Each structure stands twice: as C-alpha cells, then as structure tokens.
Amino acid sequence: MSDFKLKASTLALSAALLAPFAAQAAVEGPSGMDFYDVPFVNTTQNGDLIWYREANVNLGGGAALAKAYNVMYRSTDSLGEENVVTGTVLISSNEWEGSGERPTLSYAVGTHGLDQSCAPSMQLQAGSDYETRNLRAALEKGYAVLVTDYEGYTTGATPTYLAGESQAHAALDIFRAASQIPRAGIDINAPSAVWGFSQGGQTAAWVGQIADDYAPELDLVGVASGGTPADFPVVADYLNGSTGASFLLGGIIGLSEQYPDDIPVDELASANGKAVIADYKNKCTFEFLFDYMNESLSSYTVGNKDLDELLQVPSINQRITDQNLGGAGADVPVLLYHGTADEFIPIEQSIELKDAYCRRFDKVTYDVYPSEHIVTLFQAAPTVLTWLDERFAGEDPRNSCYSFAADPVSNANPGGGDFIVSLDEWNLDAELHLATLDQTVELPEDTTISADANITDESLQGLLTVPDFYAQLNILIQLTVGLSVEPVGQIEATTQLSRDGRLSIDGSTQANVLINTAGFSWLPIPFNCKTTEPATFDLNYEGPISDFGAGGIVFAGETEFAELECGWMTALFNSLVAGPGQEYNFRLVPPAPERL
Amino acid sequence: MKKSTFGIMFAVGAIAAAGFHFHTISELSESQQHVASDVRVKDMPAIEYQPEELAAMSPDQLIQMQKDALVAATEAADDASELVSLDRRPEFVSPAEWLMLQSVASQKEDSNAELLRLVNLLRFNKQLQALSETIDMEERHSLSEAVLAQLPKRIENREMSVEKAQSIQLKLISQMYDNDSDVRERAAEEARRIGAQFSIKAS
Numbered sequence: 001m002s003d004f005k006l007k008a009s010t011l012a013l014s015a016a017l018l019a020p021f022a023a024q025a026a027v028e029g030p031s032g033m034d035f036y037d038v039p040f041v042n043t044t045q046n047g048d049l050i051w052y053r054e055a056n057v058n059l060g061g062g063a064a065l066a067k068a069y070n071v072m073y074r075s076t077d078s079l080g081e082e083n084v085v086t087g088t089v090l091i092s093s094n095e096w097e098g099s100g101e102r103p104t105l106s107y108a109v110g111t112h113g114l115d116q117s118c119a120p121s122m123q124l125q126a127g128s129d130y131e132t133r134n135l136r137a138a139l140e141k142g143y144a145v146l147v148t149d150y151e152g153y154t155t156g157a158t159p160t161y162l163a164g165e166s167q168a169h170a171a172l173d174i175f176r177a178a179s180q181i182p183r184a185g186i187d188i189n190a191p192s193a194v195w196g197f198s199q200g201g202q203t204a205a206w207v208g209q210i211a212d213d214y215a216p217e218l219d220l221v222g223v224a225s226g227g228t229p230a231d232f233p234v235v236a237d238y239l240n241g242s243t244g245a246s247f248l249l250g251g252i253i254g255l256s257e258q259y260p261d262d263i264p265v266d267e268l269a270s271a272n273g274k275a276v277i278a279d280y281k282n283k284c285t286f287e288f289l290f291d292y293m294n295e296s297l298s299s300y301t302v303g304n305k306d307l308d309e310l311l312q313v314p315s316i317n318q319r320i321t322d323q324n325l326g327g328a329g330a331d332v333p334v335l336l337y338h339g340t341a342d343e344f345i346p347i348e349q350s351i352e353l354k355d356a357y358c359r360r361f362d363k364v365t366y367d368v369y370p371s372e373h374i375v376t377l378f379q380a381a382p383t384v385l386t387w388l389d390e391r392f393a394g395e396d397p398r399n400s401c402y403s404f405a406a407d408p409v410s411n412a413n414p415g416g417g418d419f420i421v422s423l424d425e426w427n428l429d430a431e432l433h434l435a436t437l438d439q440t441v442e443l444p445e446d447t448t449i450s451a452d453a454n455i456t457d458e459s460l461q462g463l464l465t466v467p468d469f470y471a472q473l474n475i476l477i478q479l480t481v482g483l484s485v486e487p488v489g490q491i492e493a494t495t496q497l498s499r500d501g502r503l504s505i506d507g508s509t510q511a512n513v514l515i516n517t518a519g520f521s522w523l524p525i526p527f528n529c530k531t532t533e534p535a536t537f538d539l540n541y542e543g544p545i546s547d548f549g550a551g552g553i554v555f556a557g558e559t560e561f562a563e564l565e566c567g568w569m570t571a572l573f574n575s576l577v578a579g580p581g582q583e584y585n586f587r588l589v590p591p592a593p594e595r596l
Numbered sequence: 597m598k599k600s601t602f603g604i605m606f607a608v609g610a611i612a613a614a615g616f617h618f619h620t621i622s623e624l625s626e627s628q629q630h631v632a633s634d635v636r637v638k639d640m641p642a643i644e645y646q647p648e649e650l651a652a653m654s655p656d657q658l659i660q661m662q663k664d665a666l667v668a669a670t671e672a673a674d675d676a677s678e679l680v681s682l683d684r685r686p687e688f689v690s691p692a693e694w695l696m697l698q699s700v701a702s703q704k705e706d707s708n709a710e711l712l713r714l715v716n717l718l719r720f721n722k723q724l725q726a727l728s729e730t731i732d733m734e735e736r737h738s739l740s741e742a743v744l745a746q747l748p749k750r751i752e753n754r755e756m757s758v759e760k761a762q763s764i765q766l767k768l769i770s771q772m773y774d775n776d777s778d779v780r781e782r783a784a785e786e787a788r789r790i791g792a793q794f795s796i797k798a799s
Contacts, residue, residue, distance in 0.1 A: 435754070436714075437700060474703055475696055560757050563721070568662040571669075571721035572693050575714055576700060580757045 026180050029053045035070055036116065036155045038084045043074040046169065046214075047176020050074065055088060058127030064139040066093035069184060070121055073177030077151060078165040078258050078322075085170045087148040088121045089178045090135065091185065096142035101190040103221075103392045104178070105143040106171045107135060108196025108203035109150075110227070110377065111247060113284030114161060114254070119153035123284075130285065130501040133546035137381045138195070141389065144186050146174040150203075152257065158281065161254025162199060162229070164323045168206035171196070172215040191392050194223045195384055197377045198345065201228035202323070205353070208330035222391035224335040224384045227373055229345050230325040230353035233311060240307045242415025244344035244373075246280070246292035248307075249300065253277055255319055262315035273300030286501045286545075293456075294416055326356030330364070333397045335387045337367035337593070339376035341422060343412045351407050354596075358401035366400035366596040368408045371549065372421055378549030379590045400596040408596075418456035421548075425450050427589040428464070429551075435581035437474045443485060444469040449588065453495050453505075460493040464509055468516065475518075475576060482517035482527075488534040497545060504542040505553070510534035513561055515573065529566035529573055535559045537584055553588040640698055640711055641684050645691040658692065665690040669722035670735065673742035678716050678749055682708070688719050717755055720746045724764075740768040748789050762792045 029035045029051030041050050055068040069089040077083045096102035109131055112118045123129035124147065138145045148170040152159030160166050171194055179188040196204040204225040211220050229235040232251075239248040256265035269277060277300070280288055298306035311317045334357060338350040347368075357364045367383060369376040390397065413420045430443040444467050451462020466485040473481045493507020515529035539555040547553050560580040566573045650658065669688035679686070685694045697718065701711035720743065727739045744765060750756040765786045773779045787793055 438703065475700055560760060562760075563724070568659055571666075571718055571725050572696065574721040574724075575717045576696075579755045580760070581754050 026182055027051045029070070029072060033155065035072065036086060036119075036153065038072070038154045043082070045176075046074055046076055047173035048074045049177040049180035050084065052089075052177075052181050055121070055125060057088065057090065057124040059090075059124070059132050059136050059139075060127070063136045064092050064094045064142075065090055067091045067184070068124075069178075069181055071174065071177045071181065072154070073173055075151065075173040076166070076169045077160060078163040083151050083166070084154055085148055085151050085173065086119065086121050086153050087146060087170070087174045087177070088124050089174075089181060089184060089186070090139060090145040090147065092139040092142050092144060094140060094142040098142075098389065098392055100392070101187055102185075103143050103191045103193065103388075104146060104175060104186055105138050105388070106146045106148065106174055106192065106194045106207075107131075107138060108167065108171045108194060108200035108207075109147060110196070110198035110200045111161070111250065111285050113288065114152070114159050114250065114281045115284060116153055116155065118284035119149045120147050121149050121153070128500055130545060131377075133378055133544065133550055133552075134195075134197075134381050137385055141385055143388075144178070144190075146171075146178050148174045152254075158257045159254055160258035162202065162232075162251040162323060163255060163258040164202055164206040164325070165210065166258060167199070167203040168210055169214060171203050171207055172211060172218065175215065175218055188217065189219060191219050191221050193221055193388050193391060195388065196224070197226040197380070198229070198373065201225040202230075202325070204228075205230065205325045205330075205334070205336075208332055208334050209325065209328040210331075212331040220332050221394075222333040222335065222388060222397070223330070224337070224387060226335075226337040226380055226384070227342060227345050227376060228325065228336060228338065228350050228353060229323075231349040232320045232323045233317075234349045235345055236307055236311075236320065238346050238415070239344065241294060241296040242343070243293055243413075243419045244289070244415070245295045246288040247344060248297060249276070249280060249292055249295070250288065252297070253280060255323070259315075259319045262319045268301055268305070268310070270300060270302050270304075273302075276300055284500075286497065287499045290419075290497075290499070293419060326353045329360035330357050330362040333363040333365070333391060335365045335367065335384060335397070337369060337376070337380050337384070338408075339369040339371040339373060340408050340410055341370065341372040341412045341424075342376065342410070343415060343419075344373045346412070347408055347410050354400065362401075363397050363399050364401055365397045366403075367593045368596060369593045370424065370591045372412065374545055375421070375549035375590055378546040379551075380593070381550065383593060398595060403596040405594075405596045418454050421453040421455060423449055423451045423453065423462065423588070424591070425465075426591060429587040429589050430466075431585050433583035433585075434473075434577060435579060435583075436576050439474045441471045441473075441483070449491065451491060455495065455497050458494050458496050460491065460495040460505060460507060462491040463487065464491060464511065466511070473518075479518060481515055484512075484514035484516055486512045486514055486530075488512060491539065493539055501545045502543065503545045503548060503553075505539060505555075507539045508536050509539060510536050513564070513577075515564065515566070515577070527566060527569075529564040529569070531562045531564050531578070533562035535561050535582070537586070539586070548588075549590055551587060551589045555586040555588075556584065558583050640701065640707055641682050644685050644694060647695060650692055650695075661690045661692065665693065666722055666726055669719050670726045670730070670739060672719060673723055673726075673735075673738045676742040676745035678746070679712060679719075682712055682715060686715060686719070688722055689715060693718065713753060716746075717750070717753070720750060727768075737772060740772055744768060744786055747786070751790050758790055758792050761790050762787060765790070 026049050050072040052069050052071045055070045057068040072086050075083055075085045109120045150167050150170045178186045194204045194207045204223040205228050208223040236248050256263040298304040336354050338347045354364050354366050425448040428447045428449050430447050431440050433440045447466045449462055453460045464487040468484045470480050470482050488510040491509040493505050496504045512531045512534045515527045518527050519525040537559055538557050541553050559582050561578045561582050563574045563578045665688050672688055697714045701707045704710040723739050723742050747761045751761055769779055769782045
C-alpha cells in the first residue's frame with residue numbers, strides 16, 4: 001500500500017472510530033489510476049464517501065460544466081453484500097431556474113463494457129463517452145448530474161453487468177456520496193431523479209421499485225427508464241444469435257460475476273467460450289457489438305447448449321428471472337419510453353412492464369419512439385428532460401395507464417443478418433442559399449429522407465422526397481416563385497460506425513431545380529424552368545453516434561446549379577440562379593415520439 | 597402590390613409562358629394590384645420603360661423585345677471585352693430584364709458594381725443561348741470566340757466553376773476545329789487561361 005493510501009486509510013479509519021454512525025469524513029483520493037485501488041477503509045453506511053478528487057472531464061466545448069469530481073463510495077450488490085463503486089459528479093455552471101433547490105440527477109449509463117477502461121468515469125475523462133450528449137443536456141438544465149460506474153470498475157474487479165439491484169443501489173448511493181464532497185454544493189435533501197436507457201433503463205426502473213426501502217431519505221420525484229430490459233428471458237431470446245448478441249454474452253458474464261455459484265460460467269463455457277469471454281472482458285461497447293454480432297450462445301458453451309437449455313437449469317433460470325422488473329410497484333412516477341424499431345430490446349416486454357406498474361396503480365407515462373435502440377437513446381433526451389422538469393416542479397404526470405391508444409408493435413429489422421438502421425421518412429430540415437440573389441430558401445417542412453444505413457456492409461441507400469413549394473425570391477419584392485427540387489436517382493453513401501462510437505457518412509445525392517411558376521400568390525404564371533443537369537449535393541458527416549438520434553447530423557456544403565432552360569428568359573435566370581456557390585444545409589431530424 | 601411590381605412580373609411571365617393566356621393589369625382589382633414594391637434604383641441608370649408600359653404590351657411585343665436583345669447580344673460577340681460602366685440599358689438587355697437586374701442589384705451594397713456584373717453575365721449567357729440556337733457557321737465561330745474569351749472572368753467572378761468552364765471550352769473547341777491536333781492545342785491554351793490542365797492520351 002502506498003504511503004498515501006495508508007494515510008488515507010488511517011484518516012478514514014480514525015473518522016469511523018470517532019463517529020461510527022456518522023457519515024465518513026471525506027478524504028481526497030489519489031491521482032491517476034491509484035484512485036481505482038480500493039483502500040482499506042471501514043465504512044459504516046451505504047453511500048459513505050471513501051474518497052473523492054477533482055476530475056478533468058471532457059464533455060466537449062461549450063458544456064455547462066462548472067466542476068467535476070470522481071468519487072469512490074460504499075454500496076451494496078444484488079445479494080446484499082457490501083461493495084465499492086466509483087463514479088463521477090458533475091456540477092452545472094448554469095443557474096437552476098426552477099423553483100426550490102438545484103435538483104440532483106443520477107444518470108444511469110447504458111452498456112459500456114467490462115474492461116476497466118470502459119468505465120464511464122474513465123471515458124468521461126478521455127472525452128470518449130458515447131452518452132456525453134445526454135449528460136450535456138442535463139447539465140444545460142442546471143441539474144447536478146451524478147454518473148455511477150456501477151460495481152466492478154475498481155482495479156481487479158469485474159462488473160456485475162445487468163445485476164439490476166446492484167446497479168440501482170449504486171445509482172442511489174451516489175446521491176449520498178456526492179453530498180459528502182466538501183463544498184460541492186450537493187444537498188442530500190434536494191429534489192432528485194434517476195434517468196437511464198438500456199442497462200441504465202433497467203437501473204432506473206429498479207430504482208423506482210426499491211428507492212423507498214433502500215434510500216428513504218431521498219426526495220426522489222421520478223425515474224425515467226428507456227429501452228428497458230424488463231423481462232430477461234424474453235430479452236435474452238431476442239438477443240441470442242441477433243444483432244445485439246454481444247449484450248447477451250455480456251449479461252451472462254456479468255451475472256455470473258454476481259452469482260458465481262448459480263451461473264458457473266467457467267463450467268458452462270467451452271474452450272472457445274472461455275477464449276471469447278477473456279477477449280470480451282477487454283473490450284468496450286462498439287468493439288464487442290460488432291465482434292460478437294449474430295453469435296448464438298451455443299457457440300460458447302460446453303456441448304453447444306443454447307439459451308433454452310441453459311434456462312432449464314433452475315439456478316440459472318432463477319438468477320436470470322431475478323432481474324425481471326415489474327415484480328414490485330414503482331414508488332415514484334415513472335417515465336417509460338422505447339423505440340418501436342429497437343433491434344436489441346423488444347418493445348412488447350416494455351409495454352408489459354408498463355401494464356404491470358399500471359396494475360399496481362403506479363403513475364406511468366409512456367412514450368413511443370419510431371426509432372431503433374441507439375437513436376432512441378439520444379432522440380428522447382429533450383422529452384425526458386421536460387418530463388423531469390415537470391416532476392421537479394411538482395406537477396402531476398400524464399398517466400398512460402388510462403390511455404386508450406393501441407399498444408405499439410415492433411417494426412424492428414430482423415436480427416441475424418446485417419445491422420441495418422432504417423430511416424423511415426425522417427424529416428430533413430433543409431435550406432438552400434442562392435448565391436446571386438443572396439437569399440436563403442427553406443425547403444418545405446415535409447421534406448423527408450427514407451434510407452437504410454447498413455452498418456455491417458457500410459453502405460447507405462435512400463430516397464429524398466421534396467414536395468413542391470413556394471418561396472419569395474429577391475428578384476422583385478413579393479414575387480412568389482413555385483419551386484421544385486426534383487431528386488434524381490437514389491442517395492448513395494458509405495457509412496461507418498467506428499469502434500469508439502463515431503459515425504461517418506460519405507456520399508451524395510442529385511437533384512434538379514425547377515422554377516414552375518412565378519407571380520403573386522393569387523396569380524402564379526407558368527414558367528417551367530429546369531436545370532439542364534442535376535446539382536450534386538455531397539452528403540458528408542463525421543461525428544458521435546449520438547448525433548444520429550439528437551438531430552445533430554448535418555450535411556452542409558456548396559453545389560453548382562447547371563444552366564436552366566426557361567424559354568426566352570433562359571439567359572436571365574441563368575444569370576440570377578445558376579452557377580456555383582449555392583450553399584445547402586440539410587439536417588436529419590428523427591420522427592417525433594408519441595405519448596400514450 | 598404596386599403596379600410596377602405586378603406589371604413587370606406579369607410581363608415576364610407572359611414572355612416565359614409564350615402563349616399563356618394574357619391578362620392586362622387593368623383586369624385586376626385595385627386591391628390585387630396593391631402590393632408593396634420598392635425597386636431601389638438610386639444612382640443606377642434609369643429604367644427605360646415603366647412597368648405599366650411593359651404590362652400593357654402584348655406577349656408578341658414582349659417576346660420581340662427578348663428576340664431583339666438576343667440579336668444584340670449575338671452582334672456584341674465581336675467585342676467580348678467586359679463592359680466597365682453603364683449609363684443606360686445596353687441593347688442586349690431587354691427592358692424587362694433591365695428592371696429585374698436593377699431590382700436584384702439594388703439589394704447589394706455596391707449596387708452599380710453588381711448591376712455591371714449581372715449585365716456582363718447576362719450577355720455571356722445570351723451568347724451561350726444564341727450558340728445553341730444558330731447554325732450559321734460564321735456566327736457560331738464569332739459567338740464561340742466570345743464565350744471562350746469571357747470564361748476566365750466568369751470564373752474570377754465565381755459565376756462558374758472551373759470544371760464547368762472547361763466543359764464548355766471542350767465542347768466549343770471540338771466544334772471549331774476539324775483537326776485533332778488543333779483541338780488539343782487550343783484546348784490546352786484555353787485551359788491555361790482558366791487555370792486548368794488539359795491532356796488527351798495519344799491513341
């Protein structure tokens with residue numbers, strides 16, 4: 001043990017002896033990776049802060065971040081055993097503009113990977129955390145944001161991935177730990193909430209079910225749980241041999257870590273399985289997602305036992321079904337949300353969770369997104385944050401239990417093949433800036449793109465649809481021109497999702513520009529001008545995958561309009577409209593959600 | 597709507613539609629005609645025809661004006677140098693075009709310079725248009741030389757990309773010469789003038 005650790009341990013131990021029932025005196029932790037070495041400290045209560053340090057996190061430019069801390073704190077696993085968890089505390093630089101104290105949000109992350117380097121606290125420092133966009137959005141609101149790593153990222157440990165109660169404990173205990181950081185300004189009595197998606201959705205829902213018993217002192221006003229794996233056998237079956245197969249493998253590894261006697265993975269795994277597990281433990285999300293896509297569990301097990309056979313083993317079945325949600329009611333209002341095209345977690349079992357809560361007369365708001373898993377994660381942020389604001393303001397939530405809307409049905413792309421993200425009539429927020437006229441023309445609101453982005457074979461094909469529209473051009477004041485942008489052929493692009501979660505699109509589409517009419521709104525006169533060759537619009541983008549769902553994919557550039565054929569006015573319109581330097585800006589906007 | 601705005605657009609529409617049923621401004625109610633319009637022509641050469649006068653003309657008259665302007669642009673091919681000043685409407689600009697160019701130019705800070713640029717560009721575009729409509733070899737040659745001469749200015753003004761200009765060059769030059777080596781030599785010379793490169797692999 002280093003001198004520092006010995007000193008820290010001694011300090012902590014002294015504090016514990018002097019006040020055995022009080023919260024631990026906060027100790028500043030070491031720099032570097034030493035922070036993740038668990039010191040010999042006697043803690044007395046869940047949420048005791050073992051140590052903390054100021055952290056340099058990289059959320060990108062312009063983030064509303066005043067200060068950040070790393071924390072190590074005591075928590076409890078799913079079996080009720082004491083454990084040690086790390087995490088990050090983010091203090092917003094924005095004033096809280098709502099009533100009362102600045103709220104505290106525990107943001108429960110989704111799957112990050114089992115290697116220590118995948119820990120959210122480490123990826124936030126490295127600037128590589130794929131959920132950064134949602135954290136930024138929460139900080140923008142003025143919340144204090146707490147991000148638990150969950151159990152298993154201290155040095156030498158393995159995450160108990162998908163162990164629901166353990167994760168919920170970690171997400172609750174970080175409220176207690178953060179409130180012990182000197183001068184961080186986090187009040188344990190402040191209004192609080194938990195938000196998470198996917199694994200984080202599981203965590204948030206578990207929090208809703210146990211918060212009253214586990215952390216009764218918190219003023220928890222709501223939990224937002226998206227992409228929630230609620231029925232584990234159903235989700236496991238959906239994942240097995242499918243696009244998200246790696247999450248099933250990770251779940252087996254993680255749950256075997258929590259329940260080693262009941263899920264004895266060393267005995268179950270074949271030689272190939274053991275090699276795969278060793279490899280998996282060294283990878284983060286966007287690495288194992290592709291490396292183990294479409295693999296069946298049977299390829300890793302002794303005797304090629306598949307999921308069905310494994311679930312017939314009582315101890316395994318018990319521990320898998322132990323993770324199911326809905327066995328208890330939610331203590332606080334719950335927002336559930338899910339994408340109909342979710343290819344990892346089926347929406348139907350999420351609806352069943354809603355129904356289970358409704359049967360207990362819980363307050364459940366349910367939002368349906370027309371999107372796949374990763375898109376929904378980021379698309380939902382504005383709606384979720386509005387819902388949270390309403391909870392912090394003390395408003396009653398809409399209760400979807402009383403909705404007569406039909407239950408949503410999955411329209412996910414089938415698993416087992418290429419990983420295809422379908423864009424079904426996504427809105428294109430598009431504008432053209434005409435060079436000579438020095439004027440921006442907005443394309444109509446119902447301009448859409450439908451496309452299949454095949455992440456596996458790295459291609460994107462789609463169609464642009466632009467309804468005819470009218471614009472006032474700066475040729476003569478109040479001259480209204482009827483325009484068409486007439487796509488020629490398909491959108492063709494290559495698309496790649498890198499192993500650190502960055503998306504790139506490189507392609508183009510072509511379109512002719514038509515001036516159909518000109519005149520005034522009550523008297524359009526036919527013109528029938530059309531470019532003699534289509535203009536090419538390059539569609540190039542490179543950025544975090546979160547941009548896909550958050551409306552952050554923007555294609556911008558310059559194109560050249562070929563000469564138009566306009567009868568006797570050809571030369572005039574070619575002088576005013578044709579030529580290079582025509583700027584365009586196309587932003588992809590996912591379709592809006594529906595609240596049940 | 598002011599009569600001037602309506603009148604000129606109606607005239608232009610009639611020209612473009614060429615055969616579309618023609619209405620005169622007098623058939624419209626006063627309220628329909630009353631839409632704000634303010635073509636700022638301060639410090640610019642005067643409008644030769646009032647919009648009302650244009651609107652009162654028949655489509656045939658308006659089209660004839662366009663034809664006359666096109667002929668003038670063709671005749672102007674003998675001197676391809678850029679106009680450097682304007683004190684009145686050039687003959688190759690029709691009255692309707694003149695009003696609209698002034699309207700567009702007036703939105704720019706240096707409206708006179710913009711009007712001059714647009715007028716030069718219009719002449720170039722008319723000469724290109726005339727090229728596509730004439731089969732007279734002498735006229736074609738004259739127009740081709742004029743267009744070739746003006747291409748560097750079009751690029752300098754960002755009115756055309758180098759790629760587009762070179763495409764026009766090759767099309768015109770291949771029609772001007774029968775001999776492949778002459779085509780290559782001229783194409784290389786013209787390419788240099790626009791800062792492009794030209795090469796054809798010997799067969």
